[in-house]
Amino acid sequence: MGKSSNLKTAALEKSSHLEYFKIAVSVDCVIFGYEDKELKVLLIKSDLKEFAGMYSLLGDLVRPDEDLDEASYRILKERTDLDDVFLQQVHTFGTINRHPSGRVVSTAYYSLVNINNHKLKINHNDLRWHSVKSVYKLAFDHKEILTTCLAHLRGQIEEHPVVHNLLNEKFSLRELQEVYEAVLNTPLDRRNFRKKITLKNWLVDLNEMEDNVSHRPGKLYRFKPKVIKNNKLA
Amino acid sequence: MGKSSNLKTAALEKSSHLEYFKIAVSVDCVIFGYEDKELKVLLIKSDLKEFAGMYSLLGDLVRPDEDLDEASYRILKERTDLDDVFLQQVHTFGTINRHPSGRVVSTAYYSLVNINNHKLKINHNDLRWHSVKSVYKLAFDHKEILTTCLAHLRGQIEEHPVVHNLLNEKFSLRELQEVYEAVLNTPLDRRNFRKKITLKNWLVDLNEMEDNVSHRPGKLYRFKPKVIKNNKLA
DNA sequence: TACATTATGTGTACAAAGTACACATTGCCT
DNA sequence: AGGCAATGTGTACTTTGTACACATAATGTA
Numbered sequence A, B: 001m002g003k004s005s006n007l008k009t010a011a012l013e014k015s016s017h018l019e020y021f022k023i024a025v026s027v028d029c030v031i032f033g034y035e036d037k038e039l040k041v042l043l044i045k046s047d048l049k050e051f052a053g054m055y056s057l058l059g060d061l062v063r064p065d066e067d068l069d070e071a072s073y074r075i076l077k078e079r080t081d082l083d084d085v086f087l088q089q090v091h092t093f094g095t096i097n098r099h100p101s102g103r104v105v106s107t108a109y110y111s112l113v114n115i116n117n118h119k120l121k122i123n124h125n126d127l128r129w130h131s132v133k134s135v136y137k138l139a140f141d142h143k144e145i146l147t148t149c150l151a152h153l154r155g156q157i158e159e160h161p162v163v164h165n166l167l168n169e170k171f172s173l174r175e176l177q178e179v180y181e182a183v184l185n186t187p188l189d190r191r192n193f194r195k196k197i198t199l200k201n202w203l204v205d206l207n208e209m210e211d212n213v214s215h216r217p218g219k220l221y222r223f224k225p226k227v228i229k230n231n232k233l234a
Numbered sequence C: 001t002a003c004a005t006t007a008t009g010t011g012t013a014c015a016a017a018g019t020a021c022a023c024a025t026t027g028c029c030t
Numbered sequence D: 001a002g003g004c005a006a007t008g009t010g011t012a013c014t015t016t017g018t019a020c021a022c023a024t025a026a027t028g029t030a
Helices: A007-013 A017-021 A068-080 A142-159 A162-166 A173-184 A190-200 A225-233 B007-013 B017-021 B068-080 B142-159 B162-166 B173-184 B190-200 B225-233
Strands: A024-035 A038-045 A058-061 A086-093 A104-112 A128-131 A203-209 A219-223 B024-035 B038-045 B058-061 B086-093 B104-112 B128-131 B203-209 B219-223
Touching (some): A024 A086, A024 A142, A024 A162, A038 A058, A068 A104, A086 A142, A104 A142, A104 B104, A142 A162, A162 A225, A173 A190, A173 A219, A219 A225, B024 B068, B024 B086, B024 B142, B024 B162, B058 B068, B068 B104, B086 B142, B104 B142, B142 B162, B142 B173, B162 B225, B219 B225
Parallel strands (some): A024 A104
Antiparallel strands (some): A024 A038, A024 A058, A038 A128, A086 A104, B024 B038, B038 B128, B086 B104, B203 B219
16 A cells, blocks of 8 residues: 555556556547537547447547546637637546556536537547437447536526527527527427526527528527626636 | 547548547545544655655546546555445546646545545555645646545535535534534534534434443434435435 | 433424416507 | 427425514512
8 A cells, every 4th residue: 555645656656657657648529510400419430449339429538638537629610610619628537448448538518509610620420429328339438528527518508697608699488498409408388488498588689680590480589698608707 | 720629530531540648547546534523635646756745635547448537446445445436527627738647637536534544555655644734746637636625525515415424323413513614614503503403304213322421411313314315315 | 319501302473486367458469 | 299208497385594573570679
């Protein structure tokens, strides 16, 4: 047993420091989007022969000269070409055998992006959006990571205005409710939903009406800038 | 930019795999205890000359042949000699310069232990309990880690019966309330506290009375085994 | 043994938030 | 003009949170 908790000392107990650098550090991003009243997730076909034909999350090894958070931004930017996107760390997965090529400890981040506001970079490996509901199996432990991040997202939308990342700037209350229903995978009562949102005081009434709908148009709203700003900090 | 998110491919883009194994992986444990109506945290003097005289959390590098979770259990066990202890991952800290000796990404866990139920292993480096309130500065980014874990704990005790880990098996409602007050660092109304706890339905009335108190003794309770078991799974 | 001390045990009124539920209105389409 | 499809709105009830006071029980001490 170590005589101290200290990194330096602990490393010296081993015959060689090298032993401790046999673990790779990676980041996996669960990038959620919203389209056609469904919650989507961005997946790519795995390169590994062990997972031939299977999809995986977007991830990469962390470079020695970048922060963990920076690494997740890099991955997101490489794929979606979006800056200034919502991204939050969720959990770190570190079982011994989670990666077939070697020991890899991976920190999962979740992100929310507006699918309509950007194009995916042209990419190999069939990079595309999948309905979250339709995802049954993924390479590595990525299904578990997805499940963990989805649960985290569901907890967050109750208290935090994160869904603004999934919507256009202007939206009707129906559109907002549909996002909540898609994320929570449950129908919501319209009157109660509106009451709840009103109480939170997140929105500004734009005094504009929906357009291009084949029924009575609803009023348009947007999130208050202050609300969005505070959320970014948290 | 990488042409794929895949670990194998990304690694191959670099001239050498070795570049990716320059990051060490460690675990830091925020071990909370409770004594004298105060929340405590277990700290040890840092070995590093850069942090001479400063205290740090208990941590160690993760060995290539142990899971991340196992590493945190190992550290806890080495120091407190307790098995079967509450331990939960909170957050991973990965800025480039957080460790003076090199690049170390560290996953923080928090733990709750009953200080009276065990002795600390004899140790160097002044391993001992500190009142959480009195901790102003720590080595590395450990103050930030402590703050993050404390916030996490405060969130948890509202919904989950985790405080059972801090108490003896039998306790009075006053003792339970004092734990909550210590963790939340705020006084609570006695009647409202009892109502809230009653609603949660976590406790069994043992039909026994306190002993060795110099005033009217209170009734003793314990947590229902089912409640504790479910909490361990979560 | 009585009395001061200290903590236990208990309930009500009010406020805030969540939930179940129905009908008139508006604009589009044919 | 009438049908369609959605918007917009309020009330009664339940649940949860909060503020607040007094009688009771055991101990310690004069």
